[in-house]
Amino acid sequence: MIKKGSPGFWSGFGVALVIGWLAFPRILYRSLEQPVQFSHAIHTGETVGMTCDGCHTFSNDGRFAGIPTLVQCAGCHADVVGETEAEEHFVKEYIKQRREVPWHVYARQPDNAHFSHADHVNVGGIVCERCHGSHGTSGSLRPFEENRISGYSRDIWGANISGVKSNAWEGMKMNDCVACHNENNHRSACLDCHK
Amino acid sequence: MDQATVKQSRYGMAIDLDRCTGCGACLMACAVENNVSPGRPTVNERTGTTWMRVIEVQDGRAFPAAETAFIPMMCQQCEEETPCVSVCPQNAVEVDPETGIVGQIPQRCLGCRYCMTACPYHARYYNWWDPQWPEGMEKALNPDVAPRMRGVVEKCNFCHGRLHDARAKAAAKGSREINPTDYIPACVESCPVQAITFGDLNDEAADVARQAKSERAFRFLSRLGTEPKVYYLSGRSWVQRLADRELARSKKETVHG
Numbered sequence: 001m002i003k004k005g006s007p008g009f010w011s012g013f014g015v016a017l018v019i020g021w022l023a024f025p026r027i028l029y030r031s032l033e034q035p036v037q038f039s040h041a042i043h044t045g046e047t048v049g050m051t052c053d054g055c056h057t058f059s060n061d062g063r064f065a066g067i068p069t070l071v072q073c074a075g076c077h078a079d080v081v082g083e084t085e086a087e088e089h090f091v092k093e094y095i096k097q098r099r100e101v102p103w104h105v106y107a108r109q110p111d112n113a114h115f116s117h118a119d120h121v122n123v124g125g126i127v128c129e130r131c132h133g134s135h136g137t138s139g140s141l142r143p144f145e146e147n148r149i150s151g152y153s154r155d156i157w158g159a160n161i162s163g164v165k166s167n168a169w170e171g172m173k174m175n176d177c178v179a180c181h182n183e184n185n186h187r188s189a190c191l192d193c194h195k
Numbered sequence: 196m197d198q199a200t201v202k203q204s205r206y207g208m209a210i211d212l213d214r215c216t217g218c219g220a221c222l223m224a225c226a227v228e229n230n231v232s233p234g235r236p237t238v239n240e241r242t243g244t245t246w247m248r249v250i251e252v253q254d255g256r257a258f259p260a261a262e263t264a265f266i267p268m269m270c271q272q273c274e275e276e277t278p279c280v281s282v283c284p285q286n287a288v289e290v291d292p293e294t295g296i297v298g299q300i301p302q303r304c305l306g307c308r309y310c311m312t313a314c315p316y317h318a319r320y321y322n323w324w325d326p327q328w329p330e331g332m333e334k335a336l337n338p339d340v341a342p343r344m345r346g347v348v349e350k351c352n353f354c355h356g357r358l359h360d361a362r363a364k365a366a367a368k369g370s371r372e373i374n375p376t377d378y379i380p381a382c383v384e385s386c387p388v389q390a391i392t393f394g395d396l397n398d399e400a401a402d403v404a405r406q407a408k409s410e411r412a413f414r415f416l417s418r419l420g421t422e423p424k425v426y427y428l429s430g431r432s433w434v435q436r437l438a439d440r441e442l443a444r445s446k447k448e449t450v451h452g
Contacts, residue, residue, distance in 0.1 A: 062363030112302055112341035114359050118366035189291035191298035191355045195341050 025161045029145040029154050036094065036101050037086035041139045052128045052136055064117035067103050070094060104144035106155045107132070107172065114195040124186075133169035205274070205295040206353055207396040207424035208383070209406035210267055212434055214390035215249075217265030222247050224385030225269070227335075228354055230342045232326035244320040246270070246351040247382060254433045264434045267382070267391070270318040270351035271415065271423030272297050278421060279310035279319065279350075295396075295424060296353050304347040311348060315416050316423075319350045353393075354380035375401070396424060413438045 003009065043050045055068040073095065080091045094101050109115060120126045128136060145154035157163065158171025165171045168180075174193075181188050225231065225247045234243040247269040254262045273279075273290075277297060280288045287303035288310060290296070299319075311319040325345040328336070336342065339356035343349045361377035375394060383393040394401035403426075406412060411428040415438050429435055 058367060060364075060367060061360070062365070062367035114339075114356075116359065116363045116366060118363045122369050123366045123371055187293065189293060189298060190289055190300045190303075191291055191296065191352060192293075194298075194300055194302075195339060195356050195359060 021161060028148060030148055031143040031145055032104055033143055034104055034141040036090045036103075036141075037084075038090075038141055039084075039086075039139050040136050042082070044136055056128075058118055058122075062116065062118035062122075067105065070098065070100050104146070104153070106135075106144060106153050108153055109156065109172070110150075110152060112194050113174075114193055131168045131172075133167060135169070203293060203397065205396040205424060206394070207272065207295070207403055207407065207426065208353075208380075209392045209403050209412065209426040209428060211390045211392075211406075212264050212266060212427055212429040213411075213431065214388045215265045215267060215386075216388060217249050217251060217263075218387060219249055220385045220387055221267055221382035221391065222249060224381040225351070225354075228337055228340065228356070228381035229351075230326070230336050230340050231349075232328055232342070235324060235327070238323075242321075242323050244322060244349065246318075246320070246349070252434070252437060262431070262433070264429070264431070264437075266427070266437075268316060268318065268415075269382070269425070270297060270314075271316050271421075271425040272353065273421035273423050275420060275422040278313035278315065282309045282313045284309065294358070296355060296358075297350075298352055298355070299348065299350050301341075301343045301347040301349060306346040306348065308348060315419055315421070319348050321348050322346060354382075357381075411435075415439075 042048060043055075044052075055065075055072055057065045057068075059065070073090075077087070077091055077095055080088050090101075093099070120131075121128075146152070147154065147157075155169070156172050158165050158173075160170065163171065163173075165176070168176070177193060178188065180186075187193075222245060226233075226245065229246055231244055231246060238244075247267060250266045250268055252264050252266060254264075256262065272295060274295060277288075277290055279297065279299075280290060284307065285303050285305050287300045287305075289298055289300075291298055306321065308321050311317075311321060322343050322345050326342050337356065339359060357380065358373070358378050361373040362371075364377050365371065365373045375398070380393055383391040392403045392406055394403035396404050396407060398404055406428060407426045409428060411430050412426045413429075413435050414423050414426055417423070418439055427438075
């Protein structure tokens with residue numbers, strides 16, 4: 001038997017840590033490239049100057065559009081307007097063929113979670129950046145990391161495998177929702193957020 | 196902003212049994228709204244899933260004088276000593292203090308079915324199989340309600356998905372108070388004779404609160420003291436006398452969808 005504190009113990013401990021912290025996340029998640037490289041920075045930057053709600057709109061009944069559909073993109077991109085390869089690909093493969101882009105949605109929650117953007121934005125007064133960080137000014141779309149078992153986005157658990165986080169966008173588990181709700185004394189019945 | 200400013204509601208129903216014709220539109224509307232899958236060919240009363248049943252009862256007299264009543268029966272949303280809540284080992288059932296709705300969380304449920312035993316109304320159903328829809332029908336599923344999986348219990352929650360929608364609609368206008376007309380469960384909406392009234396029992400002006408106080412109103416098994424929030428109305432004394440009887444086994448249930 002290996003004694004606690006002996007070199008054998010520590011090397012085994014080290015191996016277990018490496019497997020748990022480094023190897024396991026690589027096995028658990030697979031990396032998928034987005035079908036189109038989209039730059040938020042170009043759209044929200046000075047030349048175009050769009051705002052978040054220019055594309056990510058609410059309808060009158062409070063439903064949130066999420067990622068805009070092709071129709072909205074086609075308003076400007078009926079033909080190639082920029083010079084990038086990504087745009088040429090987008091116009092040729094999707095706009096011209098009237099095919100919706102099968103985006104991998106970083107923030108998509110499991111089926112049984114109900115989240116109302118209208119509640120949080122209109123009533124709660126939370127700004128987009130509070131939960132989505134600097135996504136709106138990012139120059140490119142990072143690879144989507146999919147949990148091989150559940151199919152969920154890695155953004156749900158968060159990049160840090162230990163679950164420790166300091167910003168809202170670093171994890172969107174139920175506990176993270178509950179923590180903020182408790183802090184602000186908001187609704188906390190199961191069915192308020194589950195469907 | 197804080198919870199104290201939100202109105203406390205007690206959602207309830209009043210079902211007029213003298214109006215109900217037993218057509219079953221409420222059953223279908225319920226199943227469609229809540230993604231209850233059609234039963235497999237082998238299901239029976241015990242193994243099928245339906246959040247609502249229509250129970251047929253007769254007064255026992257011979258043919259020309261015989262009378263029939265139909266009793267739509269779903270979760271009665273017990274408020275006190277809620278039997279299913281008190282027995283659940285998983286904390287998978289709770290009464291929402293803000294709405295009075297008894298919520299069932301399938302993801303927490305371990306499938307022990309203790310709640311089904313505890314429920315005096317047989318309003319809870321166990322998923323013996325994963326849900327299956329005929330090809331093409333899965334495209335018509337309601338995105339506001341998550342389908343349940345094999346091995347968990349489910350039941351009526353007053354179409355809670357519609358409450359989410361009503362809240363979102365209110366939030367679009369910057370309000371936390373929903374418009375009562377935006378939140379109507381599917382069974383209420385579908386009833387061709389408007390036998391079912393739904394609303395906030397705390398709201399004195401609401402139709403449902405007025406009907407619940409009517410002298411025709413009664414609740415099933417009220418002697419148990421669970422304070423159900425579904426009221427039934429009938430002017431027929433033999434129907435009223437059924438209130439204290441066990442009804443669930445009296446006639447076959449519609450479980451084949």
